[in-house]
Amino acid sequence: MRKIALALVAALMLSACGSGGSAGQELSNEPVTLRFTWWGSDERHKRTQQVMDLFQKKHPNITVKGEFKEWNGYWESLATTVAANDAPDVIQMDELYLSSYAERGALLDLGTMAKFLKTADFDKAALDTGLVNGKQYALPTGLTTYSIVANTDLLDQYGIDLPDDATWSWDDLKRIGGEVSEAGGGKVTGVQSLGFEAGGLNIWVRQHGAALFDEQGDVAAPPEVLASFWTYVKDLAAQGVTPPAAVSVERAGGSLDQSGTATNASVFATWWNTQLSSLTAASGSKLRLLKLPGEAQAKSRGAYYKPSMYWSVSSRSEHPAEAALFVDFLANDPEAANIMLTDRGIPANTKVRESITPKLTEDDKQAVAYMDGVEVGPAPRVTPNGASTVEAIIKRHTEEVLFDRETPEQAAAAFIKELQAEIDGA
């Protein structure tokens, strides 16, 4: 008797742990209101609202209320609503924060909602980017990959040939960038800046056969590799290939429209390939996507597919089934995809990607072609719990190096120590 009682208790506890939302496994016939939050630009807000209207037309008993913000402020506000037990049901998530939320139990394992949320048309490699500890806490909306955006109008103007991006090295970038800076006479620099976002450092470390984080989620970048990165960043600035430090700092704090690429003030710059159409619109120049320098000489491929963002569902959602249904609509519905196009990256859903390709602009087509043509290595581990501010730490040490307050070696050591402390403290 006692054994049965124990087993019962254990079973109850297990089921309680397993899925907090077992009550919501079926769709309700009653009116349901979902809250949906995302960050983005005005363009995205408009398109997303259209998709929400479409969904509500098809599911008249479900109302979706949108809460949208800018990237700055989005995470503070999300943390506060989660702390207040008032999290939105459907959350646009980023790779930087995925672990921080998933490992702390704030997100629903989407695998438990397979009945409503289909993932069959997703590439497995893409799906895996949403795994944390083997569970699908997030579904990637789209993919993006790091690239060099080159302003071919300016290159033509200066009579400088476009480098061969199949073989070019970081030294080539420095050399050609230097030629551009000279021709530009102080108004135009060869390279926009480096070291103000996580992508550049990540690529550098990967090309040296290492990774920023190991599988356990600890900092794994060797200090000498990091030091070589900051030495390179410093060289670019010292030789005038990038603008003076203060200008780089100011631009890095601005929006895309204020960047060197958008204002035609620099020829080469690192960007995610899907940003091409916004950059073309802002600059009015002919821009071209080039493969990353150093790939031909590298120990291992630096390039990788990064999920541009994810869909997640709050673990405390009162309507997980409806939330999953809505995510299913966002991820799989062809009509929804026709509205969103590549706004949230080149769709990770292969069927959707095919269906929207004919409707894309020239720039978006170039971005898709680039994505298909680039050779990538295995995706890096999701940013570990606690390390979501990694970009801010990189940026700060780049500033320290550029303003001669730290040597590249000191920056490397301090970076590792600080980042590891954040991970250990989480």
Next chain:
Amino acid sequence: MSALGELQRMRRGSGGTLGGKRDNKAAFVFLLPWFAGLLFITAGPIVASFLLGFTDYNLIQPPTLNGLDNFVRMLGDARLHNALGVTLIYVVVSVPLQLAAALALALLLDRGLRGLAFYRSAFYLPSLLGSSVAIAVLWRQIFGADGLVNQVLAMFGIEGKGWISDPSTALGTLIVLNVWTFGAPMVIFLAGLRQIPVMYYEAASTDGAGKWTQFRKITIPLLSPIVFFNLVLQIIHAFQAFTQAFVVSGGSGGPSDSTLFYTLYLYQRGFANFDMGYASALAWLLLVIIAAFTAINFWAAKFWVVYDD
């Protein structure tokens, strides 16, 4: 001026005994809305933050007690030490400059300028706007690489730089911003100057005292309680500065942490790093620091503040 009079009386330790019981009752009634707000809106979070200061709390999972860990951690936290230094420089440099500007303008306006009301409002305006987001955004523009300051400098053939994006000058621009908001202390100074009886000056000039001597021997001593009042207020205010640095640096406290005000670091720990336990402890350290500065101020006041009846 009655508030200032009250402050003077409090300093002398005679506050409260002057008013009758009926006055007190009326005061309590008037205080009620404020008190209710304090109790229900402010007091709860104050108590909560005190308790959270002894926990590890990541906002998502329930807090767990960790004793004095947060306070021990402060000792080895290099960014905190930097933030303390930045904030101290800001307080120690900007407050005296701000008060000096306020006093200078108040003296100028006190000479019976025509259109005094207009000037008073015009100079007061910045202190209403100073800590707003709009002004901070404007500051970014003014001190940016292509900003107003550099355009003016260019007219004289001087090549400027990105004032807010260079760590050696970024804090300076925020200090200038704080000095610019001298309107609030200025209005109080102005009211104080009006309280000084004209006969003192008449008597002094009859005895042959020049303007400078009059300023030193009459204005400064008789105005000292008001200088003291402004000093205490503005120091507390400066320690709590947040918006300016947040907007100007885009929330980072950069470049290279040169504008990382204490409150900004606290905010980063709490909301960007999911470190609310530590952030709560930091808030209490700030309270202690401000209390200590205020206590020192009150102690030092004995030596220079003159209370004249």
